[in-house]
Amino acid sequence: MSAEGQPANSLLLAVGQLTKLFGTFAACNGINLDIKPGEIHALLGENGAGKSTLVKMLFGVLAPTSGQIVWQGQPVRISSPSAARKLGIGMVFQHFSLFEALTVAENIALSMDPGVSLARIAKEASDLSHAYGLPLDPHAHVADLSVGERQRIEIVRALLQNPKLIILDEPTSVLTPQEADRLFETLNKLKAEGRSVLYISHRLEEVQRICDRATVLRHGKVTGACDPRQETPSSLARMMVGGDVAHVSAEGTGTKGAIKLEARHLSASARTPFAVSLKNICLKVHAGEVLAIAGVAGNGQGELFDALSGEYPVASDDVILISDKPVGTRGINARRLMGAGFVPEERHGHAAVSALSLSDNLILARSQSDRRAFLGGGPLGLIRQDAVKMAAKRISAAMDVRKSGENPPAGSLSGGNLQKFIVGRELDRQPTVLIVNQPTWGVDAGAASRIRQALVDLAKSGSAVLVISQDLDEIFEVATEIAVISEGRLSDIYPASDLSREKIGLLMGGMYGKTETAETAHAH
Amino acid sequence: MRIELERRADVSKLFSILSPFIALGLTLFFGGIMFMMLGKDPFSALYSFFIEPLTEVWSLHELAIKAAPLILIAVGLSVCYRSNNWNIGAEGQFIMGAIAGSILPVVFYEWQSPLVLPLMMLLGMLGGALFAGIPAFLKAHLNTNEILTSLMLVYVAQLFLDWLVRGPWRNPGGMNFPETRTFDATAVLPEMFASGRAHWGFGFAILAAILIWFMMRYTLKGFEITVLGQSQRAGRFAGFSSRKMIWFSMLLSGALAGLAGIAEVSGAIQQLRPVISPGYGFTAIIVAFLGRLNPLGIVVSGLVLALTYLGGEAVQVSLQISDKPIRVFQGLLLFFVLSCDTLIHYKIRMIWYDLNDTTGEGAR
Numbered sequence: 008m009s010a011e012g013q014p015a016n017s018l019l020l021a022v023g024q025l026t027k028l029f030g031t032f033a034a035c036n037g038i039n040l041d042i043k044p045g046e047i048h049a050l051l052g053e054n055g056a057g058k059s060t061l062v063k064m065l066f067g068v069l070a071p072t073s074g075q076i077v078w079q080g081q082p083v084r085i086s087s088p089s090a091a092r093k094l095g096i097g098m099v100f101q102h103f104s105l106f107e108a109l110t111v112a113e114n115i116a117l118s119m120d121p122g123v124s125l126a127r128i129a130k131e132a133s134d135l136s137h138a139y140g141l142p143l144d145p146h147a148h149v150a151d152l153s154v155g156e157r158q159r160i161e162i163v164r165a166l167l168q169n170p171k172l173i174i175l176d177e178p179t180s181v182l183t184p185q186e187a188d189r190l191f192e193t194l195n196k197l198k199a200e201g202r203s204v205l206y207i208s209h210r211l212e213e214v215q216r217i218c219d220r221a222t223v224l225r226h227g228k229v230t231g232a233c234d235p236r237q238e239t240p241s242s243l244a245r246m247m248v249g250g251d252v253a254h255v256s257a258e259g260t261g262t263k264g265a266i267k268l269e270a271r272h273l274s275a276s277a278r279t280p281f282a283v284s285l286k287n288i289c290l291k292v293h294a295g296e297v298l299a300i301a302g303v304a305g306n307g308q309g310e311l312f313d314a315l316s317g318e319y320p321v322a323s324d325d326v327i328l329i330s331d332k333p334v335g336t337r338g339i340n341a342r343r344l345m346g347a348g349f350v351p352e353e354r355h356g357h358a359a360v361s362a363l364s365l366s367d368n369l370i371l372a373r374s375q376s377d378r379r380a381f382l383g384g385g386p387l388g389l390i391r392q393d394a395v396k397m398a399a400k401r402i403s404a405a406m407d408v409r410k411s412g413e414n415p416p417a418g419s420l421s422g423g424n425l426q427k428f429i430v431g432r433e434l435d436r437q438p439t440v441l442i443v444n445q446p447t448w449g450v451d452a453g454a455a456s457r458i459r460q461a462l463v464d465l466a467k468s469g470s471a472v473l474v475i476s477q478d479l480d481e482i483f484e485v486a487t488e489i490a491v492i493s494e495g496r497l498s499d500i501y502p503a504s505d506l507s508r509e510k511i512g513l514l515m516g517g518m519y520g521k522t523e524t525a526e527t528a529h530a531h
Numbered sequence: 532m533r534i535e536l537e538r539r540a541d542v543s544k545l546f547s548i549l550s551p552f553i554a555l556g557l558t559l560f561f562g563g564i565m566f567m568m569l570g571k572d573p574f575s576a577l578y579s580f581f582i583e584p585l586t587e588v589w590s591l592h593e594l595a596i597k598a599a600p601l602i603l604i605a606v607g608l609s610v611c612y613r614s615n616n617w618n619i620g621a622e623g624q625f626i627m628g629a630i631a632g633s634i635l636p637v638v639f640y641e642w643q644s645p646l647v648l649p650l651m652m653l654l655g656m657l658g659g660a661l662f663a664g665i666p667a668f669l670k671a672h673l674n675t676n677e678i679l680t681s682l683m684l685v686y687v688a689q690l691f692l693d694w695l696v697r698g699p700w701r702n703p704g705g706m707n708f709p710e711t712r713t714f715d716a717t718a719v720l721p722e723m724f725a726s727g728r729a730h731w732g733f734g735f736a737i738l739a740a741i742l743i744w745f746m747m748r749y750t751l752k753g754f755e756i757t758v759l760g761q762s763q764r765a766g767r768f769a770g771f772s773s774r775k776m777i778w779f780s781m782l783l784s785g786a787l788a789g790l791a792g793i794a795e796v797s798g799a800i801q802q803l804r805p806v807i808s809p810g811y812g813f814t815a816i817i818v819a820f821l822g823r824l825n826p827l828g829i830v831v832s833g834l835v836l837a838l839t840y841l842g843g844e845a846v847q848v849s850l851q852i853s854d855k856p857i858r859v860f861q862g863l864l865l866f867f868v869l870s871c872d873t874l875i876h877y878k879i880r881m882i883w884y885d886l887n888d889t890t891g892e893g894a895r
Contacts, residue, residue, distance in 0.1 A: 030539055318767050340770035349768070356762040363761070371758060371769045374751055388751035 017080060019044045019172060019203050020065075025074035027060050034060040036227040037074070042172065047194060047204040049214040049235060051247055052224035053451050055422065058207050059101075061224070062174050065205075066098045067091040097165030101176040103157050107150040111143055115164050128167075136163045139193045150280075154305050155186040162193070173197065174205045179213060180477065181304050184512035191217050209247065211240045225249055248452045255459045255484045264294025267471035268315070268347075268440045269328040273335075275314050275321050283307040285314060288497045290490060292440070292471040297462060298500065299474045299486035301511050307495035308475045309352065312444040315473070316349040317342045329440055340375040348372075348433030352444040352475075354422065358429045361418030365410070365428060366392065366399040368417050372432050398435065406431035407457065423454030430458050434465060441465060444475045459485050479508055491515055536877040546875050551821055551828075554867035555835070562860055571850050579849045580842035580860075590841060592727030596799050597840050599732035600625065600808070602833035603791035604815035606736070606743050607784030609824040613747070614780045615760040620666065620681030621788040622812025623688035624659040628789020629796040630692060631658020633711065633803050636718035637700050643717045651718060651793055659789015660782045662688065667781035671774045677781070685812070693805045700803065711803040720798035730798030732791070737830065739787055744826035756780070788812060809840065817865045836861065 022040040026033060035057045042048045052058045063069040065076065067085035075082050078094055085091050091098070105114050112129035119128060129145035136143040141159040149157060158181060165173055175194075179187040194204055194217060208214055214221055215235045223231035223246040231246035273288040285307055292298045302308055313319040315327060317339040324333040329345045339349065349372075351357045359368045370381060370390060380398070383389045396414060403410065406427040410420055417425055426447065433441055446462065447455035462485050466472045475492075476482050482489060482503075489506050491498040491514035498514045546553075559581070563573035584590040604621045611618040632655030635647055665684060669675035693709075702712040720730040747753035759766035759776045766773055796807055818836050822829030843857030 030537070030541075316768075338770055339768065343770075351768060353764070357764045357768055360758055360761045360765045363757070367754065370751075370754060371765060374754070375770060382751060384750075389749050390751055390754060 017044075018042065018077070019079060021077040022061075022065070023075045023077065025061065025064060025076065026072050027057075027064060027069060028072045033227050035064070035071075038224070038227075038229055040222050040229070042203050042205060044171070044203055045198055045201045046219040047198055047206055047217055049218035049221035050205060050207045050224065051209065051211075051214060051221050051243065053209055053247055055449075055451070056224040056247070057227040058224055059176060060227075062098065062176060062205065062207065065091070066096060066174060092168050092170070095169070095171035096174065097168055097170035097172070098174040099158065099161040099165055099176065099178060101178075101180065103161055105149045105157055105160060108148065110146050110148055111152075111160050112145040114149060114160060115145075115167065118164055119167065131167060132163050135166055139163075139166065139196055140189060141193055154181045154303055155183070158182070158190075166197075170202065172203045172205060174207070176207045177209075178206075179208070179210065183303055183515040184479075184508055185516060187213070211235075211243045214243070215240070223247055244452070255456055255463060263296060264469060265331075266291050266328075267294050267330055268292040268442070268473060269331075270315065271326050271328070273314060273321065273326045275310060275319075277310070278319065283310055283495045285310055286495045288495075290473075290497060290500060292473050292488075294439070294469050294471050295466055296487050297466045297472040297474060297485050298488045298490065299476055299482040299503070300490050300492050300497070301476065301479065301482050301515065302492035303515050304477055306493050306515075308444060308477075308492060310495070311492065311497075312349075312351060312442065312475060315442050316347075316351070343373075343376040346439035348436060348438030348441045350430055350433060350441070350443040350446060352448060354425050354429060355418065359417040359425060362416055364414045364416055365403070365408075365420075366395045366414050368428070369395055369399045369402070369432055373436065376436060402428060402431040402435050405435065406461070421451070423450040426450050427454055427458060430461060434461055437468075438465075438470060440471045440473070442473045442475075445477065446474060447476075447478065447481060455481070479511060482511075533881075535880045536873070537880050538877055539875075542876055550871040550875055551823070551832070551868060554821075554864065554871045557867045557871075558860065558863045561863055562856075565856065565859060566850075569852060569856075571852070576846060576850055579845050581838060583845055584838060584841040589727050592724075592729040593841055594834065594837050595723075595729035595733040598833045598837035599730075599736045599798075600791035600795050600811040601815050601818045601836055602736035602830055603732070603739055603794070604784075604788045604812055605818035605822065605829045605833060606740050606826050607787030608815055608819045609822070609826060609829060610743060610747075610756060611780040611784045612819060613760045613824055614756045614776050615763075616670070616777055616780045617678045618663065618666070618681050618781055618784050619678050619816065620663070620683075620685050620812070621784065621815055622808060622810065623681070623685035624662045624785040624788035625792035625795075625808055625812045626685075626688040626692050627662035628655040628659035628786075628792035629803065629807055630688075630695065630792075631655055631661075631789065632793025633700075633714075633796060636714040636797075637711045637803065640712060640715060643715055645717070647715075647717050648720065648797070651797060652790060655789045655793025656786040657789070659792060660786040663781045663785020663788070664778075667778050670781075671777045677777075692803065692807070696803050696805055702802075709805050713802045714797060718797060719801055720794055728799075730794070732794030732798045735790060735794060736833070739790075740826040740830050747826065788815075814840075814861060817861060817868075821864065821868050836864075839864070 018041045020042040022038060025035055025038045027035040038061055050058050050061070060069065064071045065085065067087045067090050076085060083094065085094065112125055112132060115132050116123070116125055116128050132143060132145045136159060141162060143156065143159050143163060149160070158178060178190060182190065197204060206218055218235050221233055221235040222229060223243070225247060230249070235243065270288050270290045273285055275285040277284040283306060288311065290298065300308070314321050317334065317337055320338060321327065321335045324335045327335040329342055329347050332345060334342050334345065355361045360371065374381060381391055381395050383391050399414065408424050408428045408431065410424060420428065430446065443462065446458050450458065459481060462472050462474060474485060486503040488500050489503050489511065490500045491511055493515055559577060563577055566573040566576040584594060604625065608618060608621060632651040634654060635642065635651050662684065666677045666680040669680050670677045696711055697709045700711045702708070702710050705712070720732060723729050723731055723734055747756065755766070755771045756776065758769055759771055759773050763773045791811065796803060800807060814836055818829055818832045821832035821835065839857055839860050843854055846852060846856065847854055
């Protein structure tokens with residue numbers, strides 16, 4: 008590290024009028040940002056605000072279209088991640104780049120200069136991880152580690168380069184509240200050493216807790232620069248969203264009816280080596296209920312959705328029941344015909360085909376359940392485009408889907424609007440059971456509150472709703488009952504009013520059954 | 532310096548439609564340069580390559596004869612490619628269809644009946660479909676790459692045909708030539724018009740193109756093909772089975788290639804020989820893409836590629852050059868079609884690095 012002893016008041020990083028165009032779309036538009044040595048600086052914004060694009064430019068992954076980056080007083084051009092690392096910029100990505108079949112030390116070695124022995128790397132990584140309170144076994148295989156531990160590898164990998172600036176992209180989205188607390192301690196340690204942290208998040212509470220300054224982005228532009236501790240959550244939210252966000256009202260829920268969806272000791276083996284197997288899952292959702300399943304990503308949520316939806320039917324019929332009828336071995340359309348609706352996590356390429364029009368994407372989910380309305384010509388199966396287009400229009404109007412043109416391709420809609428359409432596509436049928444995985448993942452705040460309200464309203468009208476979500480705010484907004492999934496096991500189901508964030512956090516960590524009562528007592 | 536392909540924000544509709552024509556124009560231009568380098572007058576060469584075959588009735592018939600197998604095969608391939616199943620072995624399915632359909636006129640040559648022809652056609656489709664069923668089975672149940680298996684099976688089919696016509700099926704009265712006996716008149720596909728040789732194979736091709744176009748455009752099956760081709764996961768969400776789609780698309784394209792094979796043998800050659808196709812099964816891949824995987828577009832592109840075969844033969848005679856220019860033409864055409872499509876969707880950007888790059892990374 009060459010430039011030791013910089014004057015304390017000079018800026019570590021100054022970004023001037025940085026712009027990145029994709030075609031004609033400006034992902035970042037004249038961004039100004041400066042970071043002082045020894046501060047934790049928040050970069051706030053909704054999904055799609057341009058945060059990731061900005062940091063990718065700082066880390067040399069993307070080349071800026073125009074503007075300049077000044078590092079310790081010198082204008083620089085960062086042409087690759089290794090150039091960024093040489094300058095002293097480290098980055099921890101939201102999606103990890105680790106090889107699951109290799110050990111921790113081997114993964115770290117891959118990002119280091121060649122010629123350093125594996126044993127030395129293992130030793131250094133182990134020392135460093137303990138020094139910062141992020142204990143790691145360098146000889147463990149990544150596949151066996153939890154998501155939180157995998158993140159530690161990334162952080163340690165960045166720290167081994169002795170960076171002056173560490174960029175963390177949405178680090179807590181994969182952590183339990185307890186793991187997040189630990190991470191914050193580490194960040195404060197880094198700050199105390201005079202390193203700077205650029206902390207990307209859309210969680211206001213965290214930002215207020217640990218960040219010294221904040222820069223807020225919206226639609227690729229800076230809409231605010233402030234001290235988050237001087238702001239209220241709602242003033243920060245306004246800067247992020249550009250307006251007030253409707254509050255979800257859960258009033259009137261809680262009148263239970265008959266059991267509409269049930270899983271009895273549902274187990275399913277993992278389909279791929281790195282998938283999660285489901286172990287003995289029991290759940291019941293009554294009419295009028297919203298059961299939310301909380302959990303950190305990658306603990307079997309996708310697998311649970313696949314089994315319940317029938318995309319991958321299970322071996323035995325009577326482990327899954329819809330309206331008291333066994334359906335375990337039946338396919339997704341058979342379950343739809345029994346009144347169930349499904350919204351998967353991934354919008355593009357799962358819930359919708361990006362290149363196809365909205366009306367085609369309507370047929371995607373409803374070709375069998377609405378056979379009579381949408382298909383004609385008997386065995387020929389002619390698609391009645393006029394009827395489908397009418398229905399698509401009805402759904403767009405009901406869910407306030409904003410789109411360019413009458414029937415545009417799904418890929419041209421923003422995440423929030425497409426998700427409103429996908430949810431509306433199911434609501435339009437008045438399903439008796441609705442299963443939703445991550446209903447508002449990557450969706451702007453306005454659309455998210457609309458979708459959550461729609462889920463609550465559906466339950467109020469007497470349907471059973473199952474929501475799988477990582478977002479605790481969302482869970483507390485919509486749920487009447489809450490359970491937690493961890494490593495493919497489901498906790499008991501608790502009434503939402505009986506659970507606190509701390510207790511959910513403990514359940515996320517896999518503490519359930521007997522230990523759970525003791526730990527809860529401790530937490531209160 | 533490096534070159535980047537950057538996705539265009541919006542794709543010009545006009546140029547998407549014009550693209551095949553631009554590609555054709557560029558092929559003609561560079562084809563002309565090729566003739567010039569061969570020392571021939573490019574204009575008269577191009578004239579005899581592309582225009583002269585269209586000026587006489589008999590050569591229009593030849594055009595239909597050559598276009599028929601190309602269109603039939605390409606229409607089937609379009610279903611495969613749209614559903615993301617990469618059947619490269621239509622040449623083999625064409626040959627196996629021809630062999631299966633020839634069982635009646637070669638082995639049971641004494642049976643003469645109006646039923647012979649329809650049965651031959653059905654057997655041809657069955658033979659092609661069964662042969663395509665091999666890579667389909669391997670992909671659906673063993674997750675094998677169908678590009679490799681279907682391609683390798685082409686050589687199996689070619690050698691099998693070679694063995695048949697030199698061995699068990701050789702014409703006993705044929706002076707030891709490697710040929711089967713010639714088909715009886717009841718086993719010959721009749722001509723479509725009184726004016727020339729073009730047989731009903733062309734009719735089959737047009738009919739198949741219209742039926743598949745209708746299926747793709749109006750039916751749930753066509754929708755299923757499109758969805759599974761774009762995203763298997765979305766297809767599964769819709770309740771469509773990608774495994775069944777492997778079978779459906781491979782068997783359909785195999786059957787159409789087989790029909791093309793038996794129609795060609797029965798209508799144009801009237802016996803089996805060691806080589807019965809000038810690479811129709813491979814050229815059909817170009818036809819399918821030049822026609823944008825749209826059955827009606829494929830009718831047009833099939834005629835264009837058939838013209839390159841005819842024109843190639845014509846210039847061999849009139850300009851005394853080898854048959855290689857046909858291959859070059861077909862290669863040029865595919866190259867320009869693909870590059871025009873790419874440039875419509877992407878633009879090229881040169882990235883120059885500053886000389887005063889402080890990190891020194893750009894110099895690598």
